[in-house]
Amino acid sequence: MSIPLAEVPIASSIKVTPDHAGRQMRVFVKLLGVSVVGGRWNLRRTGRPPYVTVPSDATYGIALKAVQACPEVAETFAGLSLRMGCEPYLYLHDALQDLADEFIEDVTEACAALVNPDHFYPGIDDGIEPVADAHIEQVIAAMQPELNRERRDPWPSTSRNGSNSLPAVPLASLPHRIQRAIVERRRLRFLQYGVDKRAWERDAWSVWNVAVDPDFVPRRKVS
């Protein structure tokens, strides 16, 4: 059962769980810093000075509206770096973990095609820029080293056979239609979090460009 995050009262700390609904709200709350001053909440982006104040019984929905209404504070939730880490170990901004989780769910679903060639796995027809064949190759080639790396056994000495049990999925062995669908879904997932080509080129994203989607809950049920 999902819990509309917008209706949850502000707390001094909150762990956003898979049950909390609201695509934009989930991202917003992960970036929100709160403190109590004079029986009211001071709201800011974590670690940034400008803040707004709301009553002690305010919800996260009220918090979001209050921040949006104050340009100086709202600005700190925009222009955020998309890429973290260093080449070649880049990862997304921590507040975009839902994006990563959603995409990994897509990839996991796609792997059913390894054992079922007729696996139903549609791509995206509308709402994204068409994906070129060359881009499919580029994305699949970029993902494979990451999968290979993530498949390393972090505790090899405790494994039964002393080594990793299975190799990473060879993405290039998936049918081309499946690879295309993966890349189209990837493009959609980024877009749902406000990351289009321009944002990617600028390495800048904004909470305010994340789709509101109040009913969204991640498919991944592990927090």
Added chain:
Amino acid sequence: MPETTTTPVITPVTPQTQPDAWPDRWTSPDRICPQQRSTVTSPGVEP
């Protein structure tokens, strides 16, 4: 009396193929921590 020899028997080993195990196991959440899942999105490549 001639010494008898035993011809060794070689049991053929079938290569272990596990494609049916991949879909369930390769992204097992207990093996891929959240930040690591984030790298698989390959943010260095255009969406």
